[in-house]
Amino acid sequence: xxxxxxxxxxLVRPSETLSLTCxxxxxxxxxxxxxxxxxxxxxGLEWIGYLHFTGNTTYTSSLKNRVTISLDKxxxxxxxxxxxxxxxDTAIYYCARHRGASFDPWGxxxxxxxxx
Amino acid sequence: xxxxTQSPGTLSSSPGESAIxxxxxxxxxxxxxxxxxxxxxxxxxxxxxxxGYTRATGIPDRFRGSGSGTDFTLTIDRLxxxxxxxxxxxxxxxSPLYGFGPGTRVEIK
Numbered sequence: 077x078x079x080x081x082x083x084x085x086x087l088v089r090p091s092e093t094l095s096l097t098c099x100x101x102x103x104x105x106x107x108x109x110x111x112x113x114x115x116x117x118x119x120g121l122e123w124i125g126y127l128h129f130t131g132n133t134t135y136t137s138s139l140k141n142r143v144t145i146s147l148d149k150x151x152x153x154x155x156x157x158x159x160x161x162x163x164x165d166t167a168i169y170y171c172a173r174h175r176g177a178s179f180d181p182w183g184x185x186x187x188x189x190x191x192x
Numbered sequence: 193x194x195x196x197t198q199s200p201g202t203l204s205s206s207p208g209e210s211a212i213x214x215x216x217x218x219x220x221x222x223x224x225x226x227x228x229x230x231x232x233x234x235x236x237x238x239x240x241x242x243x244g245y246t247r248a249t250g251i252p253d254r255f256r257g258s259g260s261g262t263d264f265t266l267t268i269d270r271l272x273x274x275x276x277x278x279x280x281x282x283x284x285x286x287s288p289l290y291g292f293g294p295g296t297r298v299e300i301k
Contacts, residue, residue: 123290123291136289183236
């Protein structure tokens with residue numbers, strides 16, 4: 077099955093933009109839905125948004141004004157962009173493939189800290 | 193807003209026993225939209241059960257999902273030390289579109 081791997085900076089300064097990439101191997105992004113999620117101790121697991129291989133996206137309402145998920149033209153990875161970050165965006169960020177209404181598999185996760 | 197509540201917060205048990213984990217939704221969730229995950233320290237969540245009761249690939253039959261409406265259960269039979277983890281339930285279709293419960297920590301001693 078597909079293997080997912082997140083990459084990006086570990087530290088982002090407040091008010092700046094967070095950019096993450098999810099690389100997919102052993103599978104193709106030319107099918108299914110693909111999501112970004114995050115997990116912070118005080119907020120638990122939170123779904124951020126998904127991308128359909130056609131390029132259509134849906135975002136959670138609390139973040140939709142700051143988030144963009146996009147598909148790379150090579151269709152071997154997809155990205156998350158989150159603008160105007162604050163300390164409350166500090167979390168472990170995961171990418172995942174959809175399995176029906178659930179998520180499987182997940183990437184290993186990347187810890188992101190927002191701090192000056 | 194659809195809220196998932198899990199109980200107990202922590203469950204301590206012994207090898208060979210069974211664990212019963214509860215997930216209660218504030219609104220009805222179709223069972224086909226209810227999933228369970230296992231998360232061990234430093235690892236990503238792993239899908240155990242999807243569609244309310246269908247085990248994911250490679251998940252042993254000691255893990256059973258059941259329930260309907262607003263009350264769902266994950267039962268773990270014949271507990272082994274490797275089952276020590278946090279277990280989350282997840283719904284699709286409410287608000288937010290995908291939501292997770294706060295988790296139940298299972299300790300096997």
